[in-house]
Amino acid sequence: MNTLQEQTLLSRREQASLLAKLKEAQKEFGYVPREFMAETARALGLPIGAVYGMTTFYSFLSTRPLGKYVIRICKSIPCCMQNAAMIIDSVAAEIGITPGQNTADGRFSFELTNCIGACDMAPAMLLNDELHGHLSPGKIAEILKACK
Amino acid sequence: MPEKRILLKNCGIIDPRDINAYVAHDGFKAWEKARHALTPDEVVAEIDTSGLRGRGGAGFPCGLKWKLARQEAADEKFLICNADEGEVGAFKDRHLLQHDPFSLIEGIAIAAYAIGAQKAYIYLRAEYHYLSAGLKNAIDQTRQKGCLEELNITIQEGAGAYICGEESALMDSIEGKRGEARFRPPFPPSQGLWGKPTIINNVETLANIPPIILNGSQWFREIGTAQSKGTKLFSVSGDVAKPGVYELALGSPLKELVVDLAGAQDIKMVQVGGATGGIIPASMITTPLAYETVLGSGAVTVFDASREVLDFVYRTMEFLAEESCGKCTPCREGTEAMMEIIGRLTTGDGKQEDIQAIEDLSQTMMLSSLCGLGQAASIPVLDTLKYFRNDYENRIRQSVFLRSLRGQL
Numbered sequence A: 001m002n003t004l005q006e007q008t009l010l011s012r013r014e015q016a017s018l019l020a021k022l023k024e025a026q027k028e029f030g031y032v033p034r035e036f037m038a039e040t041a042r043a044l045g046l047p048i049g050a051v052y053g054m055t056t057f058y059s060f061l062s063t064r065p066l067g068k069y070v071i072r073i074c075k076s077i078p079c080c081m082q083n084a085a086m087i088i089d090s091v092a093a094e095i096g097i098t099p100g101q102n103t104a105d106g107r108f109s110f111e112l113t114n115c116i117g118a119c120d121m122a123p124a125m126l127l128n129d130e131l132h133g134h135l136s137p138g139k140i141a142e143i144l145k146a147c148k
Numbered sequence B: 001m002p003e004k005r006i007l008l009k010n011c012g013i014i015d016p017r018d019i020n021a022y023v024a025h026d027g028f029k030a031w032e033k034a035r036h037a038l039t040p041d042e043v044v045a046e047i048d049t050s051g052l053r054g055r056g057g058a059g060f061p062c063g064l065k066w067k068l069a070r071q072e073a074a075d076e077k078f079l080i081c082n083a084d085e086g087e088v089g090a091f092k093d094r095h096l097l098q099h100d101p102f103s104l105i106e107g108i109a110i111a112a113y114a115i116g117a118q119k120a121y122i123y124l125r126a127e128y129h130y131l132s133a134g135l136k137n138a139i140d141q142t143r144q145k146g147c148l149e150e151l152n153i154t155i156q157e158g159a160g161a162y163i164c165g166e167e168s169a170l171m172d173s174i175e176g177k178r179g180e181a182r183f184r185p186p187f188p189p190s191q192g193l194w195g196k197p198t199i200i201n202n203v204e205t206l207a208n209i210p211p212i213i214l215n216g217s218q219w220f221r222e223i224g225t226a227q228s229k230g231t232k233l234f235s236v237s238g239d240v241a242k243p244g245v246y247e248l249a250l251g252s253p254l255k256e257l258v259v260d261l262a263g264a265q266d267i268k269m270v271q272v273g274g275a276t277g278g279i280i281p282a283s284m285i286t287t288p289l290a291y292e293t294v295l296g297s298g299a300v301t302v303f304d305a306s307r308e309v310l311d312f313v314y315r316t317m318e319f320l321a322e323e324s325c326g327k328c329t330p331c332r333e334g335t336e337a338m339m340e341i342i343g344r345l346t347t348g349d350g351k352q353e354d355i356q357a358i359e360d361l362s363q364t365m366m367l368s369s370l371c372g373l374g375q376a377a378s379i380p381v382l383d384t385l386k387y388f389r390n391d392y393e394n395r396i397r398q399s400v401f402l403r404s405l406r407g408q409l
């Protein structure tokens, strides 16, 4: 390989690592901090706007700190048809916040999401990476109680 | 016709964590046959003759796509398995990944051999992160068995974006960018990932490869209809007694799937193909499921008589507006405008002119959007207008009446 080819390959690999880097930050800090974006942009030779643009584009990346447990209740049609609204209400009642908020102790974030590919187990949610289906208010209480 | 389990034959039968269980059920026989008895060109020809079409939604002939990539002279070629499954109501790829990952890996190995790719990606949606360990285990065990000597497979996880299931946006996402659809041509088989020839296939398409290679294209061609060969997986949800994944020969009537197998009753309408899928009213319930009629990715959502058409259309448009990547104006603005008009109809503020406005806007979006999302966004709107126009008109009449009571006419 000549050096030019090597260089393109190198920069290609670096930019390709951006999404993984942002996901790592999300995992470690619970969000993608400003300083991290600036640093990553510098390291990859990208404009900071490109890194910020990435972060805001993907729904699993966040510019605001998320809690230790991120609750994502599915709000798409098949889940709605199995009473997702009731599940949303019961989460709100259990932890005292509405979608888009964090609990004051930083334990929970409450989000709504589009279809998570579990419509056969509707209503469904993701708790961090874990899938829970066939939800009921009772099951929600149980699952959330187990989150220490 | 009962279920025909070709793709589902291992699901729930063998241990998805153990390659020996897979091998004991004819696993990797197709790969052995492809590698030892067939040249790459012969593999491509076999798939081409079989008539297999893409199972990810668009239905493009798989063999033709492979032929285009095979013909390209390039120092590097890529194969991408599309496991982004973000379509509302779709979960059949999840089912395969969960219960039979080895069939997918075998399909990937054969596809890469056929087109001449040394590197393959499995683009897995972030919502399916819980499947990645099982998938990685399957790749590792296959490598240890010596079946992946010339191929490097990487699992690339998404980060939550429906549009990344669209093939050009998916490639942008792998390249470390926002997932936005690209202008075409060039098409991926000539210039795809990093400008190199690239084949992107859906999970289910790739899972079809081993049985076709093993049993031959003629065997495959005997199943299905003129334009739609083989079986198809359907993800059935909504108002049914038994939601789940079913496999039927293409061309089977919708009724067989939703009534006989999934146990639907008192049906009002069925959406086939996810958020942008077509609407079948109960009166047309015997419509065959095929590329010639309705199919898409095989997401099937059943609505019974208690459901309101306009609420459904509103939610669908809300989904599309949220997931539009925003690159082109007709889709970015059109989905928002559509949502506003339909929102107005549902809350009782509709006007007579609204129906015309919806129809005009639909035409514009269909003709001028850059990718499938915007082009197909108005299908559920136009279909419900076609079959349930009364629902729209009643709402408007009610709105007009309510406004007259308020003295706001």
Ligand SMILES: Cc1cc2nc3c(=O)[nH]c(=O)nc-3n(C[C@H](O)[C@H](O)[C@H](O)COP(=O)(O)O)c2cc1C
Residues within 6 Å of the ligand: B053, B054, B055, B056, B057, B058, B059, B060, B062, B082, B083, B084, B085, B086, B087, B162, B163, B164, B165, B166, B167, B168, B200, B201, B202, B203, B205, B206, B371, B372, B373
């Ligand atoms: C908005 C949009 C979303 C899509 N999402 C998916 C998806 O989640 N999975 C998939 O396999 N194909 C999806 N597709 C289709 C892909 O662009 C592409 O046609 C497909 O992956 C090709 O593979 P196939 O020929 O094996 O079906 C989507 C297309 C559009 C326009």
Ligand code: SF4
Residues within 6 Å of the ligand: B163, B180, B181, B323, B324, B325, B326, B327, B328, B329, B331, B332, B369, B370, B371, B372, B373, B374, B375
């Ligand atoms: S049609 Fe929609 S999703 Fe597709 S490129 Fe345009 S804005 Fe993006």
Ligand code: FES
Residues within 6 Å of the ligand: A074, A075, A076, A077, A078, A079, A080, A114, A115, A116, A117, A118, A119, A122, A123, A124, B088, B089, B090
């Ligand atoms: S609609 Fe909720 S998982 Fe699909």
